[in-house]
Amino acid sequence: MDGLAAIAVSGLRKSYGAVEAVRDISFEVAPGEVFALLGPNGAGKTTTVEILEGYRRRDAGSVSVLGLDPEHGGVRLRERVGIVLQECGIEELLTPREVLERQAAYYPKPRPVEEVIGLVDLAEKARARIRTLSGGQRRRLDLALALVGDPDLIFLDEPTTGFDPQARRNAWDLIKRLGGLGKTILLTTHYMEEAQYLADRVAVIAAGRVVALGTPDSIGGRDTGATQIRFTLPDGRLPAELPVAARLDGGSVVIEAADPTRVLHVLTGWALERGIALGGLTVARRSLEDAYLGLVEPR
Amino acid sequence: MRTLDLLANQIRYEQKLYWRSPSSAMFTFAFPILLLVIFASLNQGATIQALGGLSYNQYYVPGIVAFGVISACYSNLAIALCFRRDAGVLKRVRGTPLPPWIFMAGNIGSSLVVSALLVVLTTAAGVAFYGVVFPGRYGALILTLLIGAFCFCSLGLAITALIPVATGAPAIVNGLLFPILFISGTFYPVGSASWLGRIASVFPIRHFEQAIFTVFDPRAAGSGIELLPLAVMLLWGGAAMLVAIRGFRWEPLRK
Numbered sequence: 001m002d003g004l005a006a007i008a009v010s011g012l013r014k015s016y017g018a019v020e021a022v023r024d025i026s027f028e029v030a031p032g033e034v035f036a037l038l039g040p041n042g043a044g045k046t047t048t049v050e051i052l053e054g055y056r057r058r059d060a061g062s063v064s065v066l067g068l069d070p071e072h073g074g075v076r077l078r079e080r081v082g083i084v085l086q087e088c089g090i091e092e093l094l095t096p097r098e099v100l101e102r103q104a105a106y107y108p109k110p111r112p113v114e115e116v117i118g119l120v121d122l123a124e125k126a127r128a129r130i131r132t133l134s135g136g137q138r139r140r141l142d143l144a145l146a147l148v149g150d151p152d153l154i155f156l157d158e159p160t161t162g163f164d165p166q167a168r169r170n171a172w173d174l175i176k177r178l179g180g181l182g183k184t185i186l187l188t189t190h191y192m193e194e195a196q197y198l199a200d201r202v203a204v205i206a207a208g209r210v211v212a213l214g215t216p217d218s219i220g221g222r223d224t225g226a227t228q229i230r231f232t233l234p235d236g237r238l239p240a241e242l243p244v245a246a247r248l249d250g251g252s253v254v255i256e257a258a259d260p261t262r263v264l265h266v267l268t269g270w271a272l273e274r275g276i277a278l279g280g281l282t283v284a285r286r287s288l289e290d291a292y293l294g295l296v297e298p299r
Numbered sequence: 300m301r302t303l304d305l306l307a308n309q310i311r312y313e314q315k316l317y318w319r320s321p322s323s324a325m326f327t328f329a330f331p332i333l334l335l336v337i338f339a340s341l342n343q344g345a346t347i348q349a350l351g352g353l354s355y356n357q358y359y360v361p362g363i364v365a366f367g368v369i370s371a372c373y374s375n376l377a378i379a380l381c382f383r384r385d386a387g388v389l390k391r392v393r394g395t396p397l398p399p400w401i402f403m404a405g406n407i408g409s410s411l412v413v414s415a416l417l418v419v420l421t422t423a424a425g426v427a428f429y430g431v432v433f434p435g436r437y438g439a440l441i442l443t444l445l446i447g448a449f450c451f452c453s454l455g456l457a458i459t460a461l462i463p464v465a466t467g468a469p470a471i472v473n474g475l476l477f478p479i480l481f482i483s484g485t486f487y488p489v490g491s492a493s494w495l496g497r498i499a500s501v502f503p504i505r506h507f508e509q510a511i512f513t514v515f516d517p518r519a520a521g522s523g524i525e526l527l528p529l530a531v532m533l534l535w536g537g538a539a540m541l542v543a544i545r546g547f548r549w550e551p552l553r554k
Contacts, residue, residue, distance in 0.1 A: 016553070053394060054394075055390070055393070055394070055550075075396045075398065078394065078395060078396040079396045081394075083391075083394040083395075085387065085390065085391065085394065087387070088387035088388075088390060088391050089383075089385075089386025089387040089388050089391075090386075090387075090388060090391065091316055091383075091388060093315075093316055093319040093320055094312065094315065094316060094319075098312065098315065102308060102309075102312045103395060105304070105305065105308045106305070106395050106396045106397045107396060145391075149395075149396070
């Protein structure tokens with residue numbers, strides 16, 4: 001990618017006093033890519049994003065956003081970038097339409113306010129005071145504000161933290177649609193499902209460092225690791241009778257299979273011969289959650 | 300041209316915000332008018348011996364005109380910006396292509412609109428109901444008001460740098476303002492040779508009020524422009540602007 005990357009970060013470091021928030025972070029985001037920084041609270045995600053947005057100065061490392069250094073990018077960079085900050089207030093006595101119209105005037109080629117309101121599904125609240133909006137509606141207004149300048153690149157810092165599952169699903173669909181518009185998106189999250197659902201690639205960050213980088217399907221060796229087969233046996237049957245090595249996990253029997261196709265065949269053949277039902281049978285590769293927890297656990 | 304459009308856009312929305320916000324409309328707009336009505340009615344017909352038998356309201360109303368500008372510029376700007384800073388509104392502004400100085404100029408412009416309204420209202424009320432004479436020194440009035448607005452807007456911006464969190468803003472802003480208002484002779488004359496008067500003459504409020512008083516003074520000859528008070532206000536305003544430019548914070552303190 002190098003010269004063509006929408007975002008390029010290399011050897012980034014940042015401390016607040018004695019606290020090293022970012023120790024060594026490097027990654028690149030290609031134009032049109034949806035890229036997630038995934039990590040626990042305090043991992044350095046927001047510090048990284050706020051350096052890219054031009055809010056903070058870095059201590060060391062090189063950073064390029066749309067080919068510019070965000071410390072000196074100024075108006076030229078901000079005209080091409082949309083920012084959704086983590087929990088950020090707004091003038092509650094204005095209406096969504098008003099703040100969008102005010103903000104649209106800041107950009108050389110804004111999207112029509114009407115269209116943006118429709119895109120984030122706020123039409124019924126467009127003329128209501130912002131203080132009457134729900135948490136989810138406010139977050140959609142944040143997104144609308146980031147979109148109204150028709151930016152090439154959008155930063156989303158924890159876009160769905162605090163949402164209920166339905167609101168989260170709606171926000172995800174909206175962000176998917178933005179990706180569909182060809183926008184480059186950098187999002188931070190501590191929800192694994194969010195990274196998995198939205199991102200083309202993920203950097204897992206822990207204690208200020210990138211500990212894994214790849215597609216959500218490959219993070220932490222998910223694509224090459226063992227598959228987990230899980231089921232329950234009828235009363236009186238013991239795992240020791242099974243034709244393959246197994247262990248007990250709570251009430252379930254768990255088999256870690258490197259070659260699941262063969263193991264399943266042996267297992268189900270064994271069960272059918274004896275007329276035994278394998279209760280609640282599931283076959284899953286290592287979950288992103290397991291992979292993630294394995295990566296971010298303090299060592 | 301684009302700069303002017305942006306500035307007009309900002310002032311328009313700042314005005315909407317101001318008039319929709321009960322706290323700013325009440326405390327910075329209604330309060331000076333309330334003070335005018337109460338004290339001017341209480342002292343209707345009274346005269347001030349120290350000023351050669353001048354009517355109290357001829358002394359008091361110019362002081363309230365000055366107070367209106369101070370209220371709309373210093374108090375309103377400082378308190379509103381602290382609350383918006385703590386809410387993250389200012390941080391949000393910094394993430395847009397709007398040049399920061401236009402955001403500030405929009406706030407100052409909106410304060411000027413409120414100031415102008417207050418000046419017209421308080422002067423008109425003084426002339427119509429309280430026997431105040433305005434000798435028609437419009438040039439002097441506008442010049443003095445502009446310099447006063449510059450001084451007190453700058454002070455309002457500068458003091459935000461000294462206020463750690465917004466909840467403390469009203470107490471700090473008003474706690475500094477009111478003692479100085481009193482010793483500056485806003486509500487009753489304070490002799491310039493008295494020790495209170497000497498302390499007051501260090502600060503810009505007394506100078507602003509004296510300048511406005513001179514503009515209104517029917518006995519004085521000449522243009523109504525006195526250079527010393529204007530110079531003191533320019534000095535305070537300039538110094539405050541430097542503090543504001545160096546020390547203004549766009550983000551809440553880090554937790």
